[in-house]
Amino acid sequence: MVNGEFLSQLAAVVDDKTMVAGADIGAAHSVDTSGEYPCLPELLLRPGSTEELSAIIKLCGTHQQPYVVQGGMTGVSGGATPNPGEVAISLMRLRGIEEIDENAFTVTARAGTPLEEIQQAVAVKGLSFPLDIGARGSCTVGGIAATNAGGNQVIRYGVARNLILGLEVVLADGTVLTSLTKVLKNNTGYDLKQLFIGSEGTLGVITRVVLRLVPQCETFTTFCAVNSFSDVLQLFRLSNQYFSGAVSAFEVMWQDYMAAVLAAGEDLTSPFAEQYPFYVLLEIDVERPDGAMEWFENGLAQALEQELIQDAVIAKTDSEREKLWRIREGIGEVVAQMGLAVHCDVAVDASGLEAYVTEVERNIGEQFPDNQLLVFGHLGDGNLHITVSANSEAEKTALYNIIFSSAARHGGMISGEHGLGSLKRDYLSYTRTEAEVQWMRKLKQLFDPNNCLNPHRVLG
Missing domain, CATH: 3.30.70.2190 (Alpha-Beta Plaits)
Incomplete structure (x- = not known):
């Protein structure tokens, strides 16, 4: 339970629109699009500014109160699904486009701004933000940055990391790290923003983003x-x-x-x-x-x-x-009718994809001949989506092992764009070395020593 002292101090630093409790929170904040293991957060906090978010996060650190960061809830890896005892921090009030710079070919937006809103706004100027995914109407630019989203046009334009020039991030101690540069070339020391892009909110909370634009095609x-x-x-x-x-x-x-x-x-x-x-x-x-x-x-x-x-x-x-x-x-329509299933998005280089899929089909066919297996994806960047029906949690574990161990044997990765969240974190070592995982843990300890920020996600 959230302790009373934390609540009283919180009430002193947030406005009356920020704090939501009990039944008013709503089931939408209990689980992401995966639908797995829903859990209503202890408290929902909806900051309206970076300063308010900073004060909230600083208090969470002081009281060692764990929290999960939420955006459009369109993820499928459990990254925004609360764990017992956590409060949820939703960034949906941090919404809006601050600037479209037609000369610099950039747009600056707050983290809670939906992707489609950005696409439509820049289109009026004859420009385009070329990253596109099916959840464009709901997913937010902060979530896109935090998960290093890929989507449908990676071949030509790259993943989110290639389209982000600047970030504003709130760190676990409440520090606001601002690097909202609009320049493409910046060789002044470490590129700190790259630590937060793709970190799934485990190192800091992204609040503003500067995105690269291209001419409309x-x-x-x-x-x-x-x-x-x-x-x-x-x-x-x-x-x-x-x-x-x-x-x-x-x-x-x-x-x-x-x-x-x-x-x-x-x-x-x-x-x-x-x-x-x-x-x-x-x-x-x-x-x-x-x-x-x-x-x-x-x-x-x-x-x-x-x-x-x-x-x-x-x-x-x-x-x-x-x-x-x-x-x-x-x-999405297929999954809604399928029931229990595993949803994977492995990345294997194009030359190895046929052998990889053949191996997965053979192993699943031998062990689970009655399960439905569906394969599709972004072949241009080697990112395949594999969905398999399951009849139990034990079957899901076995299916994950088949799909991920095969990816490792073929030199791939267990996730190309959806990330690890809480659902796939335990398989990280399949395709990352022990040294890599150890340094990830050191970074997490450095940025979040109290382990309050999106704990138990990405790293077990």
């Missing part, structure tokens, strides 16, 4: 049918050679995934009359659209001539593009 989208994984890889190579750096998305879907999404999603239909072993959603971004459609079609014609694809459809309107992306992003 014309996007061309095609959905392709492919006969083999070897052809998928050759199509990826041809696309990058022919389109010369313009490829922004290269998403691959196995046939079982395609069938499951079409069965679960409302008004979803396949673009093709026949079924194929693999499907690829390919996009290119072009800054000068004149003649680009002909160029795009000629590239696809080459792939057809080389028999790398068996069929293809090109989205001619935004509505058609949205329908194609609904197939790729339709896993």
Whole structure:
């Protein structure tokens, strides 16, 4: 239970909108999108400023009160799900775009600002923030930075780390570390912001972010049918050679995934009359659209001539593009109907992906022949999403071991973008060395000696 002295001191430093208790907290703050192990926090704190957040965090450290940091609650690794005895600090009141600098190609926003709000605001200026994920309407820029989100356009634009120029962070002792630079080149000592990007809130609480922008592009989208994984890889190579750096998305879907999404999603239909072993959603971004459609079609014609694809459809309107992306992003409807399952997002280099998936399919098929296995993901950056149904917690553990140990054998990582949170923290050593883990623990001890900040996440 939260002690009375902490509560009384807290009441003196927060405004009347900040503190929420009991039934008023709401179930939305009890679990992230994973839905696993919900736990209502002891107290919900909703600071409206960096200064108020700093005062809250300083008090938590003084009283050794553990807390979990929450944003849009769209994570799937348990990182924002409270543990017993924790208070929750929601950053949703720290919302708003502070500046769009058209000359510097940057936007500065507070941590609780939804991704879609940023995308729409900069679009008015003819600019784009090119990181995009399916949860764009709910996920926040602070969460994107804290988890080093990847998403659909990593091939061309990189992950969040590549698009963040500056941060403001509140440390575990309440210190506000401000480095809101807008310059691309900064060689003045250690780049401290990199410690916090991808740390999942375990080293500090991100409150403001400076993001890189790019000029708006014309996007061309095609959905392709492919006969083999070897052809998928050759199509990826041809696309990058022919389109010369313009490829922004290269998403691959196995046939079982395609069938499951079409069965679960409302008004979803396949673009093709026949079924194929693999499907690829390919996009290119072009800054000068004149003649680009002909160029795009000629590239696809080459792939057809080389028999790398068996069929293809090109989205001619935004509505058609949205329908194609609904197939790729339709896993949510499948998961809602699946029940107990494991959801993994491993990263393996493209050359090793086929052998990796073959091994996982074989081992799961031998041990759990009746479990549904779905594979899809961002093949362009080697990040695959693997979802497998389970019948018990023991089965989930066994499935994690199969998927993660195979990733280790193939030189990969157990997470490409979703992070570890609390659900996958115990598997960290599968793909990180003992020395790496030890130094992670030393950093955690240095930044958070009382272990109050997102404890028991990332590191066990």
